[in-house]
Amino acid sequence: MIWQKTIARSLNITGVGLHSGRPVSMSIHPAAANQGLKFIRTDLPDRPQVRAHFTRVVDTTRATTLAEGEATLATVEHLLSAFYGLGIDNAIVEVDGPEIPIMDGSAKPFVDLLMQADSSSLPWPRTYLVVHKTIEVSNGDGWMRVVPGQPRIMYAINFPHPLIRRQRYSVPLDSDHFRREIAPARTFGFLKEVQYLQSQGLARGGSLDNALVLDDSNVLNPGGLRFPEEFVRHKILDALGDLALLGLPILGRLEVSRGSHDLHQQFIQQLIHQEKAWRLWVPPLHNRTLRRTSQSPPLWQGAPA
Numbered sequence: 001m002i003w004q005k006t007i008a009r010s011l012n013i014t015g016v017g018l019h020s021g022r023p024v025s026m027s028i029h030p031a032a033a034n035q036g037l038k039f040i041r042t043d044l045p046d047r048p049q050v051r052a053h054f055t056r057v058v059d060t061t062r063a064t065t066l067a068e069g070e071a072t073l074a075t076v077e078h079l080l081s082a083f084y085g086l087g088i089d090n091a092i093v094e095v096d097g098p099e100i101p102i103m104d105g106s107a108k109p110f111v112d113l114l115m116q117a118d119s120s121s122l123p124w125p126r127t128y129l130v131v132h133k134t135i136e137v138s139n140g141d142g143w144m145r146v147v148p149g150q151p152r153i154m155y156a157i158n159f160p161h162p163l164i165r166r167q168r169y170s171v172p173l174d175s176d177h178f179r180r181e182i183a184p185a186r187t188f189g190f191l192k193e194v195q196y197l198q199s200q201g202l203a204r205g206g207s208l209d210n211a212l213v214l215d216d217s218n219v220l221n222p223g224g225l226r227f228p229e230e231f232v233r234h235k236i237l238d239a240l241g242d243l244a245l246l247g248l249p250i251l252g253r254l255e256v257s258r259g260s261h262d263l264h265q266q267f268i269q270q271l272i273h274q275e276k277a278w279r280l281w282v283p284p285l286h287n288r289t290l291r292r293t294s295q296s297p298p299l300w301q302g303a304p305a
Ligand SMILES: [Zn+2]
Pocket: 077, 078, 187, 234, 238
């Protein structure tokens, strides 16, 4: 894809906050090129902004939480995964509470919503981060790396549960594969853990409608699993949501074993610091014409950097 994308019109969605259990309303609006993905907390005075950027990450326990000034926003990763997976670079998300609604625990409701609006090309080229040397980070049992190659992600997990154990999944990084194979995979939790969290006043909105819940041997959701390896597919969903915080797509082969939100963020830090292992690349623009017109001049006509 040459051009940056946004959505063609505004969209609304409502749901429940996983931790608060309260209703959350969200509206997503088109944004200009180079704006990136931004959140606005409409429930706070002066409607503060929180940018979807790795420098704004303040917590990675169980979910990814962003903050800017006093404004925080939790559980951003499934929505960000939908943006990253569909290749939407710029959008403004207004939300009337401290967490993004959990919906069904996957990115599918967000993908379905974003697909309703179509995407719109902006008159500015995308910049890609092209990896030409392996970058790796490890943390206890887990590791994450990117190696030069076609855009793809492989993820492996190992949980001592009869329904999970070792799962491995690998998928090309493109919007069709994302929509079909990754977006519908739901988050998962263990019954004991959910009971503990609820005793601590957390996960109040958590139910079988928004997560796969496992007891010692089975999945408690009446409908069962959407895919045999739904667990590891969801880990890919989470990783892509966290990688969206880099602000530009990675061209390389990603591999993760026993990852977490924390490991995904450590990987981004490592990537940023290893400047010699990658370069920024803008696809060649000659002989390309813009499909949709707009007021701003394209980059090669001398627009400001
Ligand atoms: Zn998740």
